[in-house]
Amino acid sequence: MPENFDAIIIGGGHNGLVTAAYLARARRRVIVLEARELVGGCAVTEEIWPGYRVSTGAYLSSLLQQKVVRDLELEKFGYKVDAKDPAFFSPFPDGRCLFMWQDRAKTIEEIAKFSKRDAETYPRYEERLEKLARVAEEMLLTTPPPFPPGGMGDAMEYLKLAGSMRGLSKREVVALIKIFTQSAADFLDEWFESEEVKVTLATDGVIGANGGPRSPGTAYILLHHCMGGVNGHRGLWGFVRGGMGAVSNAIAESARSRGAVIRTSSPVAKILVKEGRVRGVALENGDEIQARIVASGVDPRRTFLQLMEERDLDPDFLEDIRHFRSEGTSLKMNLALSGLPEFRALAGAPGPQHKATMHICPSIDYIERAWDDAKYGRPSQSPLIEMTIPTMYDPSLAPPGRHIMGIFLQYAPYTLRGATWDELREGYADRVLEVIEEYCPNIKSIVLERQTLTPLDLERRFGITGGNIFHGEMSADQMFVLRPVAGFARYRMPVRGLYLCGSGAHPGGGVMGAPGHNCAREILKDR
Numbered sequence: 284m285p286e287n288f289d290a291i292i293i294g295g296g297h298n299g300l301v302t303a304a305y306l307a308r309a310r311r312r313v314i315v316l317e318a319r320e321l322v323g324g325c326a327v328t329e330e331i332w333p334g335y336r337v338s339t340g341a342y343l344s345s346l347l348q349q350k351v352v353r354d355l356e357l358e359k360f361g362y363k364v365d366a367k368d369p370a371f372f373s374p375f376p377d378g379r380c381l382f383m384w385q386d387r388a389k390t391i392e393e394i395a396k397f398s399k400r401d402a403e404t405y406p407r408y409e410e411r412l413e414k415l416a417r418v419a420e421e422m423l424l425t426t427p428p429p430f431p432p433g434g435m436g437d438a439m440e441y442l443k444l445a446g447s448m449r450g451l452s453k454r455e456v457v458a459l460i461k462i463f464t465q466s467a468a469d470f471l472d473e474w475f476e477s478e479e480v481k482v483t484l485a486t487d488g489v490i491g492a493n494g495g496p497r498s499p500g501t502a503y504i505l506l507h508h509c510m511g512g513v514n515g516h517r518g519l520w521g522f523v524r525g526g527m528g529a530v531s532n533a534i535a536e537s538a539r540s541r542g543a544v545i546r547t548s549s550p551v552a553k554i555l556v557k558e559g560r561v562r563g564v565a566l567e568n569g570d571e572i573q574a575r576i577v578a579s580g581v582d583p584r585r586t587f588l589q590l591m592e593e594r595d596l597d598p599d600f601l602e603d604i605r606h607f608r609s610e611g612t613s614l615k616m617n618l619a620l621s622g623l624p625e626f627r628a629l630a631g632a633p634g635p636q637h638k639a640t641m642h643i644c645p646s647i648d649y650i651e652r653a654w655d656d657a658k659y660g661r662p663s664q665s666p667l668i669e670m671t672i673p674t675m676y677d678p679s680l681a682p683p684g685r686h687i688m689g690i691f692l693q694y695a696p697y698t699l700r701g702a703t704w705d706e707l708r709e710g711y712a713d714r715v716l717e718v719i720e721e722y723c724p725n726i727k728s729i730v731l732e733r734q735t736l737t738p739l740d741l742e743r744r745f746g747i748t749g750g751n752i753f754h755g756e757m758s759a760d761q762m763f764v765l766r767p768v769a770g771f772a773r774y775r776m777p778v779r780g781l782y783l784c785g786s787g788a789h790p791g792g793g794v795m796g797a798p799g800h801n802c803a804r805e806i807l808k809d810r
């Protein structure tokens with residue numbers, strides 16, 4: 284018997300699940316079809332070694348929108364976050380180290396070790412960033428206005444947007460424009476003199492980016508990473524109890540509680556179109572499911588270039604999608620550890636350093652050189668490394684006395700020159716451990732297991748084209764009214780009944796739930 288639903292969601296990533304949960308709450312019959320055997324996409328917890336429950340992809344939460352948490356009652360379904368404190372720990376080759384804490388006064392004391400002037404500046408910097416983040420944040424749950432604007436109605440939408448800048452002074456408006464266009468290094472140079480302070484803050488500007496700290500546009504990524512919060516405290520990042528999969532599972536449970544059907548191990552092969560309107564999907568196993576609405580949480584290139592027939596799409600739209608850049612430069616390693624890494628710069632374990640995001644990034648030049656390698660198709664010989672140990676907050680993730688460590692690394696280009704990731708993977712993982720060893724001499728002796736996910740592996744495992752963690756570069760030419768492509772930023776795609784609800788839509792990637800939330804709102808408006 285053919286199955287009938289009002290809406291089909293392709294992909295059970297957290298955004299697809301958010302769309303499904305909102306539609307189910309509006310009493311729509313909705314089904315989520317997920318290719319893998321578990322939901323969550325990049326936000327999953329997987330037992331990759333017996334007794335170790337690992338956040339194999341995303342590892343920290345902050346961006347998840349409070350409105351989504353409230354509307355979908357995620358806390359009732361198990362979502363709980365421990366705010367990370369200290370936020371950052373950067374050990375330096377000269378034996379010094381810098382902490383950044385939740386407590387601003389403690390952070391200022393730390394910064395003063397490097398520069399008294401920077402310590403005085405820091406509160407003003409934080410206030411400015413917070414103010415800019417608040418304005419930018421208002422746009423996260425907003426549907427971008429029509430582009431290019433047509434009539435008076437469209438112009439009104441732009442005016443409404445301009446209204447969100449009302450509380451800003453002239454200087455702050457200039458700062459807002461600059462942050463969307465500047466490099467992270469230029470932005471930070473205007474505030475700070477200490478290399479150690481600048482580089483610790485600059486890391487947020489290059490995580491997931493296709494660019495170095497001196498590439499224009501990276502200042503926005505820095506702002507993007509300041510837009511969330513934990514338990515109502517803005518700017519904080521935290522570890523999710525049960526790993527990142529607990530976020531996705533909470534959303535899935537919320538959706539199920541309102542009647543959504545979620546089917547795993549169900550890869551979609553084709554989006555079915557008849558006379559310019561969607562009519563459902565065909566699964567890889569040959570089954571067909573019908574619905575007048577299909578929302579794809581899969582990245583734009585995969586959605587339109589693999590799941591659709593060329594003849595069903597407008598040639599100009601297709602051309603623009605082919606130009607949508609979605610090659611990533613991030614690599615993730617997950618380790619099972621028998622103990623904790625001991626830092627040359629700060630003896631003792633456990634210590635506060637193990638609760639922080641631990642950076643290996645001695646200088647802006649170091650990161651820029653790491654990017655130089657990637658520009659020419661080589662993984663960085665000396666990469667920027669971020670390490671986190673979730674078991675410091677949730678020991679139940681590993682057997683007693685053991686730890687999990689996540690390593691997130693820039694830059695590992697998806698396209699290599701003269702080699703493949705299948706050839707380089709293990710040798711490069713050895714190199715990464717060598718770099719860490721310079722700061723933590725005991726690291727190799729405590730590694731029990733390791734998993735290395737190159738951009739190619741991220742593509743294969745999570746189904747993200749090019750291994751781009753945001754479904755597509757978050758650069759000015761692929762943001763807001765231009766995401767995924769000009770004219771289609773309002774979640775409706777060029778075939779009637781077809782929507783995009785994943786990170787390839789505004790406002791982009793991260794475990795945020797915003798594209799999924801906004802897409803559901805637009806679907807409900809259309810019916």
Ligand SMILES: Cc1cc2nc3c(=O)[nH]c(=O)nc-3n(C[C@H](O)[C@H](O)[C@H](O)COP(=O)(O)OP(=O)(O)OC[C@H]3O[C@@H](n4cnc5c(N)ncnc54)[C@H](O)[C@@H]3O)c2cc1C
Nearest residue numbers: 294296297298318324325341342343551746786792793794
């Ligand atoms: C290694 C890594 C680390 C990250 N770290 C963080 C972090 O710490 N914090 C943070 O906020 N963000 C982080 N991110 C980014 C963030 O995880 C992603 O941007 C976000 O989770 C994407 O969510 P999504 O729902 O839009 O898409 P996805 O999570 O990509 O979900 C898409 C889903 O579609 C499924 N799918 C694909 N093809 C098909 C098909 N044909 N049929 C059916 N299903 C299909 C996939 O299996 C997947 O489940 C990280 C990402 C990665 C990869």
